[in-house]
C-alpha cells in the first residue's frame with residue numbers, strides 16, 4: 001500500500017469523478033484520497049469501500065479544507081463543481097486549488113476543464129456562460145504556469161452522452177410511444193463524452209508523464225447533431241423519434257425549473273448570489289447556442305484512439321452498451337441530491 005502514489009480527487013463522488021476514482025483505485029498503482037462534503041452519502045460510502053480509497057470530509061470552496069486535502073499527496077485530479085458554487089467561486093477556488101497544490105509540493109496536477117466557450121467563439125458575449133467559462137479560464141491559467149516544478153495536465157470534456165438520460169439532453173416520450181427532443185439546438189455537431197471513459201483518459205494522464213505534462217486532452221466519444229441522435233436512436237431501439245427546433249422563448253418556459261430560477265437552482269437556496277450569477281435562462285441560452293451551432297473546440301480523435309484503443313467509438317456503440325432506451329437514468333449527483341430532498345418534480 002505504501003508504494004502506491006496517492007492522488008487527491010476533488011469531485012470524486014460526482015458523475016465525472018466516480019469513473020476516475022474506479023480507474024485509479026483499480027490500477028493498483030495509485031491510492032485515492034477523496035474530498036467530499038458528506039462522507040456518509042451513499043455514493044461516498046460505496047467509493048470509500050473500494051480498496052485504496054480514503055474519504056476525507058471538506059469542501060472545495062474552503063481554503064483550509066484545500067490545504068488539508070493536498071497535504072502530502074503525489075497527485076491531484078480536480079473537478080470543481082462550478083455549476084453549484086457559481087462562476088466567481090469556481091474561478092477563485094480553481095486558481096486557489098492549483099496554488100495550494102504547488103505550495104504543498106504536489107507533483108502532478110490534473111484539472112477537469114471544459115471548452116472555454118467565450119474564447120473559442122471569438123470573445124462574443126452571446127457565447128459566455130458561467131459553468132464552462134470559469135473552467136476554461138482556470139485551464140488557461142494553469143497551463144500558463146508552465147511545467148517547471150509541478151507538472152499539470154487538463155482533461156476537457158463536453159456534455160456527457162449520459163445526459164441523454166438525465167437533464168438537458170433527455171427526450172420526452174410522446175403518447176404514441178415515440179420520443180421527442182424539443183430544444184433550441186441548430187444542426188451543429190456536439191462532442192459528447194461517455195462519462196465512464198473519463199476514468200481511462202485520466203488514468204492515462206497520470207501514467208504517461210512526460211507526454212501528458214502541459215497537455216490539454218480534449219475528449220469526446222462521438223461528435224453528433226440532434227439529427228444524428230434521432231437517427232441513431234431509431235436504428236438502435238426501433239422506436240420513432242424526432243427533433244423539433246424551439247426558439248428560446250418557446251423552450252425556456254418548458255425547461256426552467258421555475259420562473260427566473262438561478263443557474264444553480266439545485267444548490268442550497270440560501271447560497272449568496274451576487275450579480276455574477278446568471279439565471280437558468282441566461283446560463284443555458286449561450287449553452288444551447290454554443291453546442292447547438294457546433295462551435296466546440298476540435299477533438300483529435302486519432303490521439304484518443306491511440307490513448308484508448310478500446311474506447312467507445314460512436315453514439316450507436318454507447319447506446320447499445322448502455323441499453324439506452326430514452327428513459328431517465330440519473331447520472332448527476334447534484335440532481336440526485338435535489339430529488340432526494342424535494343421529490344422528482346423539482347428538476
Ligand SMILES: NC(=O)c1ccc[n+]([C@@H]2O[C@H](COP(=O)([O-])OP(=O)(O)OC[C@H]3O[C@@H](n4cnc5c(N)ncnc54)[C@H](OP(=O)(O)O)[C@@H]3O)[C@@H](O)[C@H]2O)c1
Nearest residue numbers: 011013014015016036037059060081082159160332333334
Ligand atoms: N453535465 C455535464 O454534461 C458536464 C460536462 C462537462 C463538465 N461538467 C462540469 O462538471 C462539474 C460537475 O461535476 P459532475 O458533472 O460530476 O456533477 P455531479 O454529478 O452533480 O457531482 C458534483 C460533485 O461536486 C462535489 N461538490 C459539490 N459541491 C461541493 C463542495 N462545495 N465541496 C466539495 N465538493 C463539492 C460533489 O461532491 P460531494 O457532494 O460528495 O461533496 C460531487 O462530487 C460542473 O462544473 C460542470 O460544469 C458537466
